[in-house]
Every structure is written in structure tokens, then in C-alpha cells.
Amino acid sequence: MNEIVTVGSQALQTAIDKIKALGLRTEPKGPQAIVTIIEAIKDVDEEMALFVARTLAEQVMFDGLVVSKISGIAVGDDYKEINDAFTSIREEAKAAVTDAASGKEKGFFSSITSFFKEATEGDIADRFKKIEDRFEQVTIALEAQLKGEAEILAAYKLFRNALGRSHVAALEIKKKLDVILEDVKAKAAAAQGAVDAAPADDEAARVTLALERDAANDQRDREESRWQVAKDLAENLQIAYSVTEVTMKKLEDTSKLKDRIWRRAVTFFATNRSTLAALKANYSATVGLAEGTNALDAMTDGVNKSLEDLADVTGKVNEKAIRSGYGATIDPNSVAKLVDALIAETEQSIPLIEEMRNVATQNAADITAKVEEGKQRYSELANKSSQIKLAA
Incomplete structure (x- = not known):
């Protein structure tokens, strides 16, 4: 077997075996159009043509694998959930302390909102516990994801090697078709020259030569079409390999950075449990003080504020009603x-x-x-x- 095909086929099969070992192998759903196109040039070098066809047939599976498995590996939303939980605790505690310090009472609707938040999400101490549990779940999941991502990237690197070998194989097929095309072009030109040089008074000879010329032209057109298939394959495989080389390098760098973030997150979590415990105690105590202060303010000032609000709101409501009822529209x-x-x-x-x-x-x-x-x-x-x- 040709060395190009041998090395490329080994890389392709190794990549496929890695994917099978991960349980991610999916068989092609049916014949692909590119295989039918390559059939037209198979007779030039059957081994190389079949190797190119197989590589391109497997490319669909590998590309889909990267999109579905690697692109789908994301923990940004999980960490955002943790960040939002911290933000919620911080903002609520800060608001409670601010209200207590300013003597501002908590309104009826604000009290109802706080009640339902604690009923569904728990108090601040409960939510700190949820943050700890969620963070631990995310870091464990990310470790498993990084391992799978590394294995998939390794398999895709092998496939990219096969893709590069396919480019070389397509160039070799095109090289052979270059010779064939030049030969049939020369024959077509010679056939046309024979027609031009035929005696004008020998109609039978001219017709015979014209038929031979037409056959030569047909052969030239067929070979030119096959040559174009090889040219398209070689050029597009070159582009595919080049672009894949850059994008997979970027993906590899991103995976390495994700691994660094995971290690830093695990270290932070393991060394800051006492900090979380202290935050729980302090926030809970501070919020309790703020709630007590707000309750007292609401009891002593509620009646007077309600009377004042009623007097103020009545006049504003009447004014707004008049403007809306009698004023302009659009x-x-x-x-x-x-x-x-x-x-x-x-x-x-x-x-x-x-x-x-x-x-x-x-x-x-x-x-x-x-x-x-x-x-x-x-x-x-x-x-x-x-x-x-x-x-x-």
C-alpha cells in the first residue's frame, strides 16, 4: 500500500478507535454526495481515492462530535448561578443594613417579597450552604469534562493528520490526471489538425476525420471534468487542513486555560471554607438586626406615614386623571x-x-x-x- 495511504489510514483508524472507546462513535447515516463525486477519479489511483473518500466521510462525524461535545462543554452558566447567589445575598444584606441605619421602614409589598424569597430560596444561611454545594458539584463536573475534552482533542488531532494526508493523496491523483489531460488535449488538437488538412474533394475522408475529432474532443472534456474534481479536492482539503490547524490550536489553548481555572477554583474552595462560615454568621446576624429595626420603625411610624401618603396621593391621582381624560393622545x-x-x-x-x-x-x-x-x-x-x- 502507498505510504501516504498507510500512514493516513493508521491515523484515521486510531482516531476512530479513540472515539469508539469513549462511546461516542456514530455510524454514517448513508452514502454521501462527495463519495459519488470521487468515484469519477477512482480508476486513476484506487487506493488514494478510497482513502480520500473515507476521510471525508468520517469528517462529518468528527466535526459533529466537536460541535456537540466540546462546544457543549460549558460551565459559565453554573458559575454565573453561584455569582448571582452571592450577589443576591450581598444586596439583600446591604439593603437591610442601610434601611436600619436610615430608619426607613419596609413597605408591605417588600415584606411580601422577602417572605416568598425565604420560603422558596431559604434564608441567607441556607443560601450560603446551597452555594457551597453548587460550587462543589460544578468543579467535580468540570474535572470530568476536561478529561473528556482532552481525549476528544487528541482524537481530532489524529483525524487532522489524516486530513492532511488526504490532501497529499488528492495532489498525487491530480498529478496523474495532469499527464492524462495533456495527452488527450494533444490528441484532440491533432485530430482537429487532421480535419483541417483533409483534402476538400474527399468528403468521406473529411467526415471520418471529423468523427474522430469529435470523439477526441469528448474524451478531452471528460478528462478535464475529472481533472477539475481532483483540483477541487486538493484545494479544498488544503483550506480545510489550514483552517482546522488554526482553530484546533485555539481550542487547545482554551482547554488549557479552562484547566487552570478549574485547579484555581478547587484550591480556593478547599482553603476558604472558614471564610464562608464566617460570612454566614455575620450576614445572618446583621440581617437579623436590620429586620428588627425595620419592624420597630414600621410599628411606630406606620400610621402617621399612611395618613400623610393618602393626603399626598389623592391630589396627584386626581390631577393625573384629568390630564389623561381630557388631554391629547398621539x-x-x-x-x-x-x-x-x-x-x-x-x-x-x-x-x-x-x-x-x-x-x-x-x-x-x-x-x-x-x-x-x-x-x-x-x-x-x-x-x-x-x-x-x-x-x-
Whole structure:
């Protein structure tokens, strides 16, 4: 077997075996269109063509795996839940202390809200316990996620190697088709030359030569179509490998950073249990003092404040009712503003559409250049790092 196919197939099979070991292997649902296209060039080099077809068939599974398993590994919402719980405790305790210090009473609706919050979420001490439990659950889950993520990344690296080998295989097939295409082009040109040079008075000979020319042209067109398939495969596999190389490096760096955050979180949790216990006691005591103060203020000042509020609110309600019942409704300036906005949007959209079309065209041309530039920079940094280590 060709060395390109041998090495690439081994990398691909190892990647598949790793995924199977994780219990994440899914069989292809059915034949894919790309396999049918590759059939057209299989006879040029069957081993290489089958290797390219198999790699591309497996790419669907690997890409789906990364999207569903790695992209789905997220603990941001869990840590946000913990942060929100701390914020809720802090804001409630601060509000209670502030109210007690200012002598501000707690209103009826505020009291009802606090009652239902404690009934559903527990008091501050209960919520501190929930935070501890939730934090521990998240860090344990994140450890398992990081392990699975590392295994999936290792398998995808092997698949990327197979993808690169597929690019080489496609180039080899195209190289062979280059020779075939040049040969049939020469034959088609020679056949046309024979038609042009045929005697004008020998109609049978001219017709025969024209038939041979048409057959040569048909053969040239078929080979050119097959050559284009190989060219498309080689170029798109090159792009796929280059882009995957950059994105998987970024994903690997992100995974390493996530691992650092996990280790820091576990360390913080293990060394700050006493801090959480002290926070529980202090917040509970402070909130209890604030609640007692608010209750006393409400009892002594409630009646007088209610009478004053009633006198003040009655006049405001009457005034507002008169304005609403007899005043204007829709503001003409609001309508004019809407009309101006519609006209402005229409004026802006036409040049913007043209600009975005140009941006899309330029973007396609810039991708390969940016990726190659990034690979060169990364290689320079890696070489420089190696030189520093050797010097040390």
C-alpha cells in the first residue's frame, strides 16, 4: 500500500478507535454526495481515492462530535448561578443594613417579597450552604469534562493528520490526471489538425476525420471534468487542513486555560471554607438586626406615614386623571420621527448592501493568506522557543 495511504489510514483508524472507546462513535447515516463525486477519479489511483473518500466521510462525524461535545462543554452558566447567589445575598444584606441605619421602614409589598424569597430560596444561611454545594458539584463536573475534552482533542488531532494526508493523496491523483489531460488535449488538437488538412474533394475522408475529432474532443472534456474534481479536492482539503490547524490550536489553548481555572477554583474552595462560615454568621446576624429595626420603625411610624401618603396621593391621582381624560393622545412629533427613520434606513441600506458584497468577496481571498501568515508566525515562535531551551 502507498505510504501516504498507510500512514493516513493508521491515523484515521486510531482516531476512530479513540472515539469508539469513549462511546461516542456514530455510524454514517448513508452514502454521501462527495463519495459519488470521487468515484469519477477512482480508476486513476484506487487506493488514494478510497482513502480520500473515507476521510471525508468520517469528517462529518468528527466535526459533529466537536460541535456537540466540546462546544457543549460549558460551565459559565453554573458559575454565573453561584455569582448571582452571592450577589443576591450581598444586596439583600446591604439593603437591610442601610434601611436600619436610615430608619426607613419596609413597605408591605417588600415584606411580601422577602417572605416568598425565604420560603422558596431559604434564608441567607441556607443560601450560603446551597452555594457551597453548587460550587462543589460544578468543579467535580468540570474535572470530568476536561478529561473528556482532552481525549476528544487528541482524537481530532489524529483525524487532522489524516486530513492532511488526504490532501497529499488528492495532489498525487491530480498529478496523474495532469499527464492524462495533456495527452488527450494533444490528441484532440491533432485530430482537429487532421480535419483541417483533409483534402476538400474527399468528403468521406473529411467526415471520418471529423468523427474522430469529435470523439477526441469528448474524451478531452471528460478528462478535464475529472481533472477539475481532483483540483477541487486538493484545494479544498488544503483550506480545510489550514483552517482546522488554526482553530484546533485555539481550542487547545482554551482547554488549557479552562484547566487552570478549574485547579484555581478547587484550591480556593478547599482553603476558604472558614471564610464562608464566617460570612454566614455575620450576614445572618446583621440581617437579623436590620429586620428588627425595620419592624420597630414600621410599628411606630406606620400610621402617621399612611395618613400623610393618602393626603399626598389623592391630589396627584386626581390631577393625573384629568390630564389623561381630557388631554391629547398621539404626539405628531413621534409620527414624524418614525417617518424620518424609515426614510433614513432606506437611504442607508443600498450602499451598505453593495459594501457587504465587496467585503464577502475580499474575505474569501484573505482567508488563505491570513492562515499561512499565522502558521509562519507560529512556526517562528516555536523555533525561537526551541533555540532558547537549547541555549539553556
